Amino acid sequence: MDDIDNRLLSELANNARASVSTLGRKLGLARTTVQARIEKLERTGVIAGYTVRLGEPARRDRIRATVLVNFDPRAGAQVVSRLKAMPEVEVAHTSSGRFDLVLQLATRNTAQLDEILDVIGAIPGVRSSESLIHLSTKIDRPV
Secondary structure, X not given: OOHHHHHHHHHHHHOOOOOHHHHHHHHOOOHHHXXXXXXXXXXXXXXXXXXXXXXXXXXXXXXXXXXXXXXOHHHHHHHHHHHHOOOOEEEEEEOOOOOOEEEEEEEOOHHHHHHHHHHHHOOOOEEEEEXXXXXXXXXXXXX
C-alpha cells in the first residue's frame, strides 16, 4: 500500500458510495486506475466489505454499553463461541490488562441490557464482568 491507496481508503471511508469517477477526480487519477486499485484492495483483503454507518437518529432507540469480561484461562474459546450466538454483542475484542474481552452491546432498553448481562455472567468460565453504559457519542470517526 502506498500514499495513494491510503488516500483512496480515506475517501471510501468518508463515502463508500462515491463513484469511481468522483474518486479519480479527487485523487487526480484516471477512473480505470482507481477501479484497478479498488479491485486490488478488495482482492488482498484490505477492503473487507462495504456497509452503512447509522446516524444518530437510527441509533437513538438503542442502549449501547461496553462490557469488560474476565474468564478462566481455558474457557476463552467457549466464552467467545457463546457470545457469537448473541446478536446483541456487536463487537468483541481481546485485550491486555485486567480484562480478557471488551464487548460492545446494543439493546432496545435497559431491561434487555440487564437480561443480556445476566446471560453473559452465566456463561461457564466467565469470572466477572463490568459494564459501562454509553450516554452520548462525542466522536465517531470512520476507520
